[in-house]
Amino acid sequence: xxxxxxxxxxxxxxxxxxxxxxxxxxxxxxxxxxxxxxxxxxxxxxxxxxxxxxxxxxxxxxxxxxxxxxxxxxxxxxxxxxxxxxxxxxxxxxxxxxxxxxxxxxxxxxxxxxxxxxxxxxxxxxxxxxxxxxxxxxxxxxxxxxxxxxxxxxxxxxxxxxxxxxxxxxxxxxxxxxxxxxxxxxxxxxxxxxxxxxx
Amino acid sequence: xxxxxxxxxxxxxxxxxxxxxxxxxxxxxxxxxxxxxxxxxxxxxxxxxxxxxxxxxxxxxxxxxxxxxxxxxxxxxxxxxxxxxxxxxxxxxxxxxxxxxxxxxxxxxxxxxxxxxxxxxxxxxxxxxxxxxxxxxxxxxxxxxxxxxxxxxxxxxxxxxxxxxxxxxxxxxxxxxxxxxxxxxxxxxxxxxxxxxxxxxxxxxxxxxxxxxxxxxxxxxxxxxxxxxxxxxxxxxxxxxxxxxxxxxxxxxxxxxxxxxxxxxxxxxxxxxxxxxxxxxxxxxxxxxxxxxxxxxxxxxxxxxxxxxxxxxxxxxxxxxxxxxxxxxxxxxxxxxxxxxxxxxxxxxxxxxxxxxxxxxxxxxxxxxxxxxxxxxxxxxxxxxxxxxxxxxxxxxxxxxxxxxxxxxxxxxxxxxxxxxxxxxxxxxxxxxxxxxxxxxxxxxxxxxxxxxxxxxxxxxxxxxxxxxxxxxxxxxxxxxxxxxxxxxxxxxxxxxxxxxxxxxxxxxxxxxxxxxxxxxxxxxxxxxxxxxxxxxxxxxxxxxxxxxxxxxxxxxxxxxxxxxxxxxxxxxxxxxxxxxxxxxxxxxxxxxxxxxxxxxxxxxxxxxxxxxxxxxxxxxxxxxxxxxxxxxxxxxxxxxxxxxxxxxxxxxxxxxxxxxxxxxxxxxxxxxxxxxxxxxxxxxxxxxxxxxxxxxxxxxxxxxxxxxxxxxxxxxxxxxxxxxxxxxxxxxxxxxxxxxxxxxxxxxxxxxxxxxx
Ligand SMILES: CC(C)(COP(=O)(O)OP(=O)(O)OC[C@H]1O[C@@H](n2cnc3c(N)ncnc32)[C@H](O)[C@@H]1OP(=O)(O)O)[C@@H](O)C(=O)NCCC(=O)NCCS
Numbered sequence: 001x002x003x004x005x006x007x008x009x010x011x012x013x014x015x016x017x018x019x020x021x022x023x024x025x026x027x028x029x030x031x032x033x034x035x036x037x038x039x040x041x042x043x044x045x046x047x048x049x050x051x052x053x054x055x056x057x058x059x060x061x062x063x064x065x066x067x068x069x070x071x072x073x074x075x076x077x078x079x080x081x082x083x084x085x086x087x088x089x090x091x092x093x094x095x096x097x098x099x100x101x102x103x104x105x106x107x108x109x110x111x112x113x114x115x116x117x118x119x120x121x122x123x124x125x126x127x128x129x130x131x132x133x134x135x136x137x138x139x140x141x142x143x144x145x146x147x148x149x150x151x152x153x154x155x156x157x158x159x160x161x162x163x164x165x166x167x168x169x170x171x172x173x174x175x176x177x178x179x180x181x182x183x184x185x186x187x188x189x190x191x192x193x194x195x196x197x198x199x
Numbered sequence: 200x201x202x203x204x205x206x207x208x209x210x211x212x213x214x215x216x217x218x219x220x221x222x223x224x225x226x227x228x229x230x231x232x233x234x235x236x237x238x239x240x241x242x243x244x245x246x247x248x249x250x251x252x253x254x255x256x257x258x259x260x261x262x263x264x265x266x267x268x269x270x271x272x273x274x275x276x277x278x279x280x281x282x283x284x285x286x287x288x289x290x291x292x293x294x295x296x297x298x299x300x301x302x303x304x305x306x307x308x309x310x311x312x313x314x315x316x317x318x319x320x321x322x323x324x325x326x327x328x329x330x331x332x333x334x335x336x337x338x339x340x341x342x343x344x345x346x347x348x349x350x351x352x353x354x355x356x357x358x359x360x361x362x363x364x365x366x367x368x369x370x371x372x373x374x375x376x377x378x379x380x381x382x383x384x385x386x387x388x389x390x391x392x393x394x395x396x397x398x399x400x401x402x403x404x405x406x407x408x409x410x411x412x413x414x415x416x417x418x419x420x421x422x423x424x425x426x427x428x429x430x431x432x433x434x435x436x437x438x439x440x441x442x443x444x445x446x447x448x449x450x451x452x453x454x455x456x457x458x459x460x461x462x463x464x465x466x467x468x469x470x471x472x473x474x475x476x477x478x479x480x481x482x483x484x485x486x487x488x489x490x491x492x493x494x495x496x497x498x499x500x501x502x503x504x505x506x507x508x509x510x511x512x513x514x515x516x517x518x519x520x521x522x523x524x525x526x527x528x529x530x531x532x533x534x535x536x537x538x539x540x541x542x543x544x545x546x547x548x549x550x551x552x553x554x555x556x557x558x559x560x561x562x563x564x565x566x567x568x569x570x571x572x573x574x575x576x577x578x579x580x581x582x583x584x585x586x587x588x589x590x591x592x593x594x595x596x597x598x599x600x601x602x603x604x605x606x607x608x609x610x611x612x613x614x615x616x617x618x619x620x621x622x623x624x625x626x627x628x629x630x631x632x633x634x635x636x637x638x639x640x641x642x643x644x645x646x647x648x649x650x651x652x653x654x655x656x657x658x659x660x661x662x663x664x665x666x667x668x669x670x671x672x673x674x675x676x677x678x679x680x681x682x683x684x685x686x687x688x689x690x691x692x693x694x695x696x697x698x699x700x701x702x703x704x705x706x707x708x709x710x711x712x713x714x715x716x717x718x719x720x721x722x723x724x725x726x727x728x729x730x731x732x733x734x735x736x737x738x739x740x741x742x743x744x745x746x747x748x749x750x751x752x753x754x755x756x757x758x759x760x761x762x763x764x765x766x767x768x769x770x771x772x773x774x775x776x777x778x779x780x781x782x783x784x785x786x787x788x789x790x791x792x793x794x795x796x797x798x799x800x801x802x803x804x805x806x807x808x809x810x811x812x813x814x815x816x817x818x819x820x821x822x823x824x825x826x827x828x829x830x831x832x833x834x835x836x837x838x839x840x841x842x843x844x845x846x847x848x849x850x851x852x853x854x855x856x857x858x859x860x861x862x863x864x865x866x867x868x869x870x871x872x873x874x875x876x877x878x879x880x881x882x883x884x885x886x887x888x889x890x891x892x893x894x895x896x897x898x899x900x901x902x903x904x905x906x907x908x909x910x911x912x913x914x915x916x917x918x919x920x921x922x923x924x925x926x927x928x929x930x931x932x933x934x935x936x937x938x939x940x941x942x943x944x945x946x947x948x949x950x951x952x953x954x955x956x957x
Contacts, residue, residue, distance in 0.1 A: 029236045054247040111799070114800060146710075150640075150708060158313060167806070169801055
């Protein structure tokens, strides 16, 4: 995931009731410009339209949009797939417009995506976040993500990233022995190739 | 549309023998007409994933072609982007050359800091055409030494290559890194230096003596500026000279050039000072004032340098969207070099300790200065050369010393495949320890398993192989070798594990709700480490003792035999501390619901398995799992006296150890920190317990207190307790303050303190 554009101080915020926000799953090409506008506004990296299409065409069920009175104010874009013998989900982009932040919108978006991933048989979810992105780190931390590793100068601006990971509980009832036989997942090198799609 | 716009086909990209340029706009247009939104025409091997790396042509954010000012270096030169001389006015010419020198320094620092050579140093057009500068001796010699220096640095870093950090650094494809004759750069530079030194002398000579040197042409035309310009140039040239010498000396095998390198490093630093001082003159000369400050400027004068264009090399970098690189400011560039030179100086003053323990200690201490890539690469090529320590000591010798093999065996060449592998593991370990902390931790986690496997192989192999190979050795000796080595391998494995765990603090991988399990893990690893270290010392001691007995040493010596060595006691301190912190955090969690980690999707078990997966896989330690952790922390209460006793014991032992480490300032500082952490937390614990017992309901007291900062401020009540936990083990601390609102954010002010100077 790409570094966020630094937020300006003193942005105005909007008063709203939680119930006023409507969440919808990605519904087709007409949603694409909404997602693109949001991400373009808040993240520093230029994505080509192909990047968005890669995600929303292959995993439409993992992308969500948040609307407030018809206006798209937040979005999440994800994927999932086999990765070195693990089936894992990956959160690629998450954005909430500044005036709408701090109201749990991102939490709701992430939660929805993760639930679908879980139901689809993912064993874990990963993403990268800039080490300086306090908001995102706090948000994911509260959802149970751990900082699995630090990626040295992961972003072009020279900032390190954390690889965040959320491991789902195993479904079957397990003995301690099974528990210790953890999965084989030495993956970071390949990972860079596969998932740091935009740099 | 395509019919209306006739695009000029650029002749500077010629058609090939069997290819011609053709306009396909019409074809594309008609193809587009048949497509609806979201449809894609593609070949079989082109999927949506591949489409992501597509660049949108003509989009300035994507297409590196359209932001380019010139199509080629030649075109840039033809358009006058890099004139020689830089000006027909000789004063201006000198000024411009100085700007180039300064900007190159900024570029070089930017390169060292992680950008490509092509877009930093080699954005200089003068460097790209080595022969063009011949007529300008000053510029020419300077360009040569820059290329030669880059070449030297690239070669050190490539020799040390271990990870992708170095890959970008050493990417030199298509760059004229080795100009013909660059190897003579020093003699050319020397000649230029001589000339300018004479010009300086000439302009400083009193008028009466000037006649003697009259045939000397001045550097430039304005006599008032002559002296300062000469000086400004001299320090810049001398800096390059000494830097080149220092790097060359450092590359001498077996550390033979280190002493010489130190002298050059000292000269570099003093020339850098002069360079910094020259800024005032250059600045006032160029723009009249220096008021704007130099924060963003890449030259001492504050002027834009002539002859740089970063977009020229775009084609050399991978087909990625163009991204402007921000070149470090000149001030930052100079600071970078000062830091680099200090780091190199530390390396050069290293005594090449033949004991592995000393090497490891040095490397860990060196990391505290946060050395950048170039310094770390030098460290690595110094440590490991030709598969030997310092290119000097065979690894087996190093291992025998580390494992404290009895003297008789040290010279004995044991050819054993598994031992060979062990040697490789040691070399790998040292190399990994020279990489950046993030990479280092990942690799350390992975090699743990190799060490574990190696242990098992050694255990199996020793009996068999020794019998076969070493008929000359008696069986007793064989047993001894295997015992010593096996203990050492285990000790080393636990050492790696503890480094792995403590690096997690440095890299900020643990969140406060995970501290409890991390301390617990450190606790169990430290225990094993201490055990093995102690065992190793006892074993080597036994061997020594037997000899001593033969010599009939005094009884007093034998009494000393049973003292625990200071190194082990220090570990004991850490064990107590880790144990107490684990218990304290567990108790706070159990009784007051702080430091809990409840997520909607998983439990502490998953987080434990994720954090310690690599350790668990390598069975470090044996028979320890989440359930051992859970069992030992589940029922911990604040009233448990063990906790307080652990803090007290840590404090007591740390005090006692002072005399053993009085010669070692780093160890002394470590002891001080242990004492402080133990003391603070002892007080905090007392306070919490006292308030707990008087509180009415569970967790009530958190809210009932009145005073703030209970621990440090007022002892009579509190709203906020500070406990000291360690953020970097064993160097720094985090002060975690939490107040007792029960469910809120407990970590309002987490301050990382490198040093605990309360
Ligand atoms: C990160 C981002 C998506 C959060 O959106 P949001 O809707 O404000 O998040 P939420 O309201 O769901 O926040 C949930 C929790 O996250 C934490 N959090 C969010 N923003 C935070 C901030 N700026 N500082 C500290 N904690 C923050 C809080 O714990 C918050 O819970 P609380 O409000 O109950 O204390 C939003 O700030 C954003 O769009 N940033 C720019 C893009 C970006 O950084 N994306 C993520 C890249 S990895």
